[in-house]
Amino acid sequence: MKFINFTIVKFSFLLVLGILAAHFFPIDNFLLDYLLILLLGVFCLWLWARKQLIQNVYFGIAAYFCFFAIGYFTYQIRLPQIQPKHYSKQVAEDTPELFQLKITRSLKPDSFNLKYFAEVNAVNGASTDGKILLNISKDALGKQLSADEILLVYAPISEIAKPLNPHQFDYSAYMKSLGIYDQLQISEKNILKTARGSKTFMGMAQNLRADIIEKLQKTKLKTDERAIIQALVLGEKKDIDKNLYNEYAAAGAVHILAVSGLHVGILYIILAFVLKPLTRWKNGVFFHVILIVILLWGFALLSGLSPSVTRAVTMFSFFAVAKLFNRESNSINTLFLSFFTLLIINPFWLFQVGFQLSYLAVFFIVWLQPLFYKIGYSKYWIVRKIWAIVSVTICAQIGVLPLSLYYFHQFPGLFLLTNIVVLPFLTILMCGGILIVFLASLNSLPNWLAESYNFLIESLNAFIHWVAVQDEFLFRDIHFSTLKVLGVYLFIVALILFLKKMNYRRLVGSLLAISVLISIYIYDEFRTATNQLIIFQKSRQTLVGYQNSSQFIVLKSDSTINSSEAHPIKSFKVAMNTKFYSEERLPRLFRYNNKNILILDSLGIFPKHKNINTLLLTNSTKVNLDRLIDSLRPKQIIADGSNYYSYVNRWEKTCKLKKLPFHHTAKQGAFPIE
Known part of the structure; x- marks a missing residue:
């Protein structure tokens, strides 16, 4: 595997192992201090070893252990029991306390509550840190709260409920992957005071997005069509009708409703084309690259900094900076550099489904697409373009299929047809959507443009509906365990390596992978037959x-x-x-x-x-x-x-x-x- 020779790939694997070790085997604060001293000692050994003319095995061991330890500590220090000012050290469960909260994000409400993420700035007057899930009864406030608002509430805190039935979706575990461990359920009587807090970049972006959505609601855009444009351009999915969302999932097109690398890539191409005149000036290339990076991060901030869009913008930023300094940028290197950087910033992202699927899709596209493209290469331009879409779709599907089956237990058989139609459509929708959002924010959106966009989205939704109702091509309720995920990925990698270079050693590796996969399926049958x-x-x-x-x-x-x-x-x-x-x-x-x-x-x-x-x-x-x-x-x-x-x-x-x-x-x- 050629990409394994890249140093950043090895360091990323060690970082991931450290994060997983901290997740499954956390330690208390006392032992953490001793391990930190040990890490500093190993780091000093590494500094000494790297100065030696002839390196020995101790240098490699020290380097690998350092990055494993970095992963362990970056995860461990974010746990509530390690943070000295975490609010959990100031409260007792089910006992009313005085909380000062700052709203950071609004979520999709349920039937009875408005939902928010909030920072706990103080408990009973004592300064604290930490995030919490805030549920407010819909009749408690006359309006929805906006980002950066301050609330003073008196209520008991409670742990987010764990699932009450076996194999049920664990909402509490999902919240923990976001760094949220507890919740507050309040009504009007619990809210003592509200006020405007100090502004933050994230808060301003959230409020700007809310203002744009409010202005979009006043246009001629229909409800479903407006919800799609909000998802495509603003990363806001909470207004999408549940049945419409399920149809996109059944058609294998749900990825276009979540702002991701695909959307960022299209935006990058648009920005590079629009700002190309800058390159004609002296030092114009510098301003061209810097402006693109700033606008991409502004888009990521506006769309909520989800793991997928953050990954994509980070990766494109590395590409752009490498281009600025005339450095060759290997795609695998850049991908793992963004992966490493983001996990250092927030190791909890490793356990989020979007983050996992996003990186797997891009990795398999970068690794396999050149091979697939050569297989179907044609001298005809239109065939090459269609095959490019097909090959990218197949590579991405190979990369995410095992994990998708594990999380969602279904496979859309018509995903290839869907993507051949949708991906070219998406570029038009993104360009039109950006224009509509810009004009709507200026209250200058002409009715003819809104109605034209309605027609485009209606056409897309009609096609998605047609694909979704082909039930014979949608395979549901597929059992897929953790061991099967690992076994299938082992088989995929071994098979691809063998197809890339057929030799005896890789043939043996492929046969061993098949044997392991068969053993896993047999074991899984015995395990579930209880x-x-x-x-x-x-x-x-x-x-x-x-x-x-x-x-x-x-x-x-x-x-x-x-x-x-x-x-x-x-x-x-x-x-x-x-x-x-x-x-x-x-x-x-x-x-x-x-x-x-x-x-x-x-x-x-x-x-x-x-x-x-x-x-x-x-x-x-x-x-x-x-x-x-x-x-x-x-x-x-x-x-x-x-x-x-x-x-x-x-x-x-x-x-x-x-x-x-x-x-x-x-x-x-x-x-x-x-």
Whole structure:
């Protein structure tokens, strides 16, 4: 692998290993001090070794350890327990405190709350650091808050809830990848004061984007079309209709709705063309490059500095600066230099899906596209252009496919057709979108231009809808584990290396990769073929799942509702690689692993059975629990999400007095019965 010879590639791998080590094996502050001293010693050894005329193995070991340690420490020092002024050291969970907050970003609201990211500037008057998720009831304020606003609130802090069902999306883990560990849920009575705070670049960019969106709303642009232009040019996706977004995902075109390297590349070409007259002046090349870099970063700031756009702008900045100094810039080198730089700035980006997919797509395009382009080269210009789009799309899809299957469990079979049509379309949309945003911000957007853009977006959406409804080409609910991701990437790399240069050693490597992948698939089949009984958490409904090898049976109280495609059954089926699925009516009494399980519904009727191991209370059953426990003598009691909280609290107190184990799925999550 030629690119492995680049020093920055090796250092990047060591940095990633250090970040992963810190993520999975963090240490306390006391040990961190000793490791920091050790790092300084190794760094001094490296400085001494690099001055020697003939280098030895100790120099390489010291250098590699230094970059591993840099990755470890850059991640570790950002953890709340290490930061001396983090707000978590000043508060107790579920205890009201006085918080001074500064809004940093507005998020897509849910049905009941406006959502924001906020910095915690002070707790009870003491200066603090750290970010938090702020949920404000929609009826608490007359208007939405803007970036850089200051709030003084009195409320209890709480941890972001972990998933209550197995294999469910972990929102708390996602928030931690953004450096956010807790949340505040407030209403009007909790807000003591609001004020304007000191301005920041990010805040000004957020407010400018909000002003532009407000002006776009006053134009002739239709709702869906306006949402698309906001996503394309401003990086604002929260106004996109959910069904429209799902259609783009099903068509394999969702990447155009997230500002990324593709959009930045188009913008770079536009700016280079528009500013080309500057190069005719003395020192014009310098101003040409600097202005492009400044405008690209302004665009990144305006679009919210997402990992994908930050990666792209960083990479193009390195390209532009290398061009300014007449230095040859190897694409792999530049890619990994931006990768290394961004992870030094924010190591949490390594765990974000967008960051991972973005770098994998670009890496495989840079590595494979020249090979693919040669294979389909034609003397006809139009064929070359079409093949360029096709080859880039295939290379990017090869790079992101395993990870996409792992995260999203679906594969759009018509992705190639979609991209052949959409990518040329996107250049026109970007140029027109930038012009429309500019004119709308000046309140000078002519109606004919807005209506023309409406027609273009409607045409694009109609094509996306046509592709999305071709259900036979959309492969859903694909089980893909972490081991499969690693195994498939190993196979892809080994196969590509063999195809690039066919020799005996690479053939053996490819065969070994195939053997490893087959072993992983066999292991995965055994791992998921388990027997288990789970009482799921589902609001206002009782769901009990029984898995026997690859067969999964759902026992439920309401037979009129199809649960197979609903939460939480769908994610469980995919994760456990279920091949046979069925639904049955929930019985009142059944036996599992030689244990009797009794279900009490709203009627509270139960058989006179003396050997009950587990008692499941559902639908706020009308029963005297104290008397029932004395009669049946169960070993444990479970209340699911179909019960009123007032009933559950009363049952919990009764079980506590009886010293009987009690589990409430709405608080403690799904309950597996051994």
